[in-house]
Amino acid sequence: MNICIFGSGAIGSYIGALLMKNGIKVSLICRGEHLKAIQNKGLLMQSAETNTEYSCKPIATDDPNNLEKQDYIIVTLKAHSAALTANTLTPLFKDSTTVVSAVNGLPWWYFYKANNQYENMKLRSVDPKNLQWDYITPERSLGCVVYPAAEIKAPGHVYHIEGDRFPIGEPDGSKSIRVQELSKILISSGLKSPVRKNIRADIWMKLWGNLAFNPISALTGETLEEIANNNKSCTIVKKMMLEGQAVAEALGINFPITLEKRIEGTRNVGAHKTSTLQDLELGRPMEIDALTKSVSEAGKIVNIPTPVIDKIYEKVKLKAIKAGCYINPNL
Known part of the structure; x- marks a missing residue:
């Protein structure tokens, strides 16, 4: 083997x-x-x-x-x-x-x-x-x-x-x-x-949190616990997760837990920096296309709008470009 x-x-x-x-x-x-x-x-x-x-x-x-x-x-x-x-x-x-x-x-x-x-x-x-x-x-x-x-x-x-x-x-x-x-x-x-x-449902269960917490952490510098406990940050996270949920459900995925429980699970991880924030701090390329843009693209395929996801993606992409942490996939 x-x-x-x-x-x-x-x-x-x-x-x-x-x-x-x-x-x-x-x-x-x-x-x-x-x-x-x-x-x-x-x-x-x-x-x-x-x-x-x-x-x-x-x-x-x-x-x-x-x-x-x-x-x-x-x-x-x-x-x-x-x-x-x-x-x-x-x-x-x-x-x-x-x-x-x-x-x-x-x-x-x-x-x-x-x-x-x-x-x-x-x-x-x-x-x-x-x-x-x-x-x-x-x-x-x-x-x-x-x-x-x-x-x-x-x-x-x-x-x-x-x-x-x-x-x-x-x-x-x-x-x-x-x-x-x-x-x-x-x-x-x-x-x-x-x-x-x-396995697609398992992929979505992890991505459901990552599509929001990862880019927000890069924009704010907050840990998972801090995002979940910050009303302003968490409000944006919830909007992004609801958009992601709508896309997933249009693709036939049913989440076995509520949005609140998914956020609570992330809060319980504690003072952990997402991989996206760690990459930004270390000057490494960030996975924002895979974690965020892919959901937006899937939304377009199933005709589900993702305006908050799109807005946050553009913001974090700009920050990544300025920090030298974005690889243009089309080059």
């Missing part, structure tokens, strides 16, 4: 270490000082949640041509990078290779086997050049939702903060051999990775 983690930053390195510990042959695609450290000294994974640590020496490279053909590829790149580098995965493919898109926001394959009038429509906000659709192809794809939080403490050192949920699912909701096989591997490696019948 060969599994490649494509884009092994914090989350990818964490998943890779868990798989290595479980005896899986793992290859990491990464770059820079993190790559050099893994190649020279190996990878150290520490978990604050389980109070454990594990050292391993996975295969690590920045060139997919150096690796064997893979059974599974788990893409853990930021959404904008995944959209622009999909063609580089092809040396890893054999006929049966499956690709798991562990990326925030609506996935590029969202309308594949959607079983509705929007079948095979494409989301330009997450796949502007159709590289993922054309090179990976939706037939290879499994969906997932990433809940673990981790960070790179130093090159070659990943620190798992919390979370072990990693649900996966087929676009058509079937319990295929490949999705069941991967689920068993991930579960035996320490992740809660059940096969979900409607």
Whole structure:
């Protein structure tokens, strides 16, 4: 069994270490000082949640041509990078290779086997050049939702903060051999990775909060707890979430909890900075297209207006451009 983690930053390195510990042959695609450290000294994974640590020496490279053909590829790149580098995965493919898109926001394959009038429509906000659709192809794809939080403490050192949920699912909701096989591997490696019948609903449940809290945090500098407790910020969040809910429901998604409970759950996370705010503070590209614009684009497809989402997206995009934290997907 060969599994490649494509884009092994914090989350990818964490998943890779868990798989290595479980005896899986793992290859990491990464770059820079993190790559050099893994190649020279190996990878150290520490978990604050389980109070454990594990050292391993996975295969690590920045060139997919150096690796064997893979059974599974788990893409853990930021959404904008995944959209622009999909063609580089092809040396890893054999006929049966499956690709798991562990990326925030609506996935590029969202309308594949959607079983509705929007079948095979494409989301330009997450796949502007159709590289993922054309090179990976939706037939290879499994969906997932990433809940673990981790960070790179130093090159070659990943620190798992919390979370072990990693649900996966087929676009058509079937319990295929490949999705069941991967689920068993991930579960035996320490992740809660059940096969979900409607992975799109799981994706929306996470995105429902992210589409609002992430851009608002970048605009205000507030933590999740501060946004939820700030009446002005939370009022905007609620308007954005209601628009997102309307889009999701038009696509056949039913949320199992109320908006208030979803916000309360986010409030309970505490003084946590969203990944979007962290990226802004560190001068890194921000995933605002995947987290916010994709919802607006889906709204246009189903004729649901998203005026508040659109307004906030434009504001945070402008801030990202000024800070050098926005990658134009069309260049």
